[in-house]
Amino acid sequence: MRGVIMDAPGRISVGDREEPRIVEPTDAVIRLVATCICGSDLWPYRGVEPVDHAAMGHEYVGIVEETGAAVKTVKPGDFVVGSFVISCGECPICRDGYQSKCVNYAFVGATIGTQAERARIPLADGTLVATPGMPDPDLIPSLLAASDVLGTGWYAADAAQVGAGKTVAVVGDGAVGLMGILAAGQMGAERIIAMSRYPERQALAREYGATDIVEERGKEGIAKIKELTDGLGAHSVIEAVGTQESFAQAIGATRPGGHVGFVGVAHKGVTLPMDKLFFAEIHLHGGPAPVRRYLPDLIDRIWKRQIDPGKVFDLTLPLERAAEGYAAMDQRRATKVLLTLDGERRAD
């Protein structure tokens, strides 16, 4: 089958990869309908992480082609959305809602690579969720977003304890930050402050529910958030970047007793000064989002057309042109790139 391979930093090819097949009775093999490129895929692309001929991709929607004998909740022909982390759904950690730290977890990106025609999904019952039927084509981008960026933004808002009457600040205006804004709106936040410098992202932020835009960063950004919140800081802050600066900005923008939900993948070397965290007196929670926890609810909201997270994709290309998608995201010409496999959706 065809699949994306990152040969080396900055070098993307689409070539032949081994055809997936059922190995364990808990496996499913799915035919991908759509997949996409993640901001985190840019790290090896930019040489920040090592890479050598790696199969890429961890976001996916598709149709089940075959299931192992033990799979109960999905069957061939089902349209499914899956999390970017494989999870069993049965261990104490899964039952607590932390499927991304399942005792049997595996990262889809590191072990499967869903920028491809097909994928073997282990622990299918604990990882995949079937939609109520075959989705209308216009719902597919939104369902695909649920696989990672929407689920991650939702988790960030949940971790930041967003709720009715609260003021929320969002650090990061990439796809996850924008999804965090959408989630905050759905959770009833009174005020949503997007920290963004890009006009087109500001526009989508407002469409998703942002009430204020702050362009300043660092200390100036924190001062601006304080100015907008009677000097106190936001109740809830979503951190969707993962750098030293963005963490400092998120913590500084949070009022004492407030909550930071962090989902920006922190790199080795990013550290938090504990004396500052101590005297900030905030709550901090985050990590790889347990997307599987939220999938049934998110699919339901998408199916009922209550939310339209698919708008976050601003470039659509066929799988064979993946290299163009990586380049567009790397150069910030696109926020997020959807890759089609059904031959129907074509590049804009």
Add this chain to the structure above:
Amino acid sequence: MRGVIMDAPGRISVGDREEPRIVEPTDAVIRLVATCICGSDLWPYRGVEPVDHAAMGHEYVGIVEETGAAVKTVKPGDFVVGSFVISCGECPICRDGYQSKCVNYAFVGATIGTQAERARIPLADGTLVATPGMPDPDLIPSLLAASDVLGTGWYAADAAQVGAGKTVAVVGDGAVGLMGILAAGQMGAERIIAMSRYPERQALAREYGATDIVEERGKEGIAKIKELTDGLGAHSVIEAVGTQESFAQAIGATRPGGHVGFVGVAHKGVTLPMDKLFFAEIHLHGGPAPVRRYLPDLIDRIWKRQIDPGKVFDLTLPLERAAEGYAAMDQRRATKVLLTLDGERRAD
């Protein structure tokens, strides 16, 4: 009046200090009945923090002598317990229960120094709580503990979301760690694992509700906690030390989705590797305890003799012999030293 002064690291004297008086209408002047030496007082004592002829002390119980015209909730003659942080009780942060970050906060240790005969307490209504009457003398150590170490241990357990059926691990067997154990027991924890190497502290830990003792530290300590929790880690971990090693131990001992409540004062230079925190997927909350939030409940429990936190004091000295108390704590001959002012309680 007489009061403790730290002339320089390792040099404690008791000398004459200015008599406190009402300055603001929200002030109260109290006559101290008991005060004590805190683990954090050892930092300047050991030269870890700079010090130059500083008035010492931030824990206190006493009798109100005089109040300003605006004070409503305490009156001359009342026996009062106060928080180690001055708070107004009226700002949004106080109303949210984070009095230690009140917009008008001041640290008692840095601004007053309660190892003395008298103290001026600003914002008396927001800082002090009167007991139901004059306490029996045997209750005084427990009421004094509420002023900081009990309130701090209680907050740590609360921040760690201790509750019924949960397994709690406590990093640090000083006074605050021991109070965290007491709090965890009161909050219904099923299992309380004390990480301690000192036999006398282990004994008090067990008396306060510890069900298991782990003597190992670092990676071995984490492995032991995992071994006791089906490989998962504790639901709730109390961090009551504040060093690089203790934070790593606390985070490593917590299961995904679990909670760390941290109250060990983190020094400048202590940092948290964010990639580790990210993939640990835990909740982190802590800082200077908002003791005032808990004081009414803690006083009630002490008054009803449901808890006996005063046992944490294992050395009692008159104020004039404070230097001996500092030395005893520094040399770990005492866990916590109570200083008396009423002439009735004497050194053991």
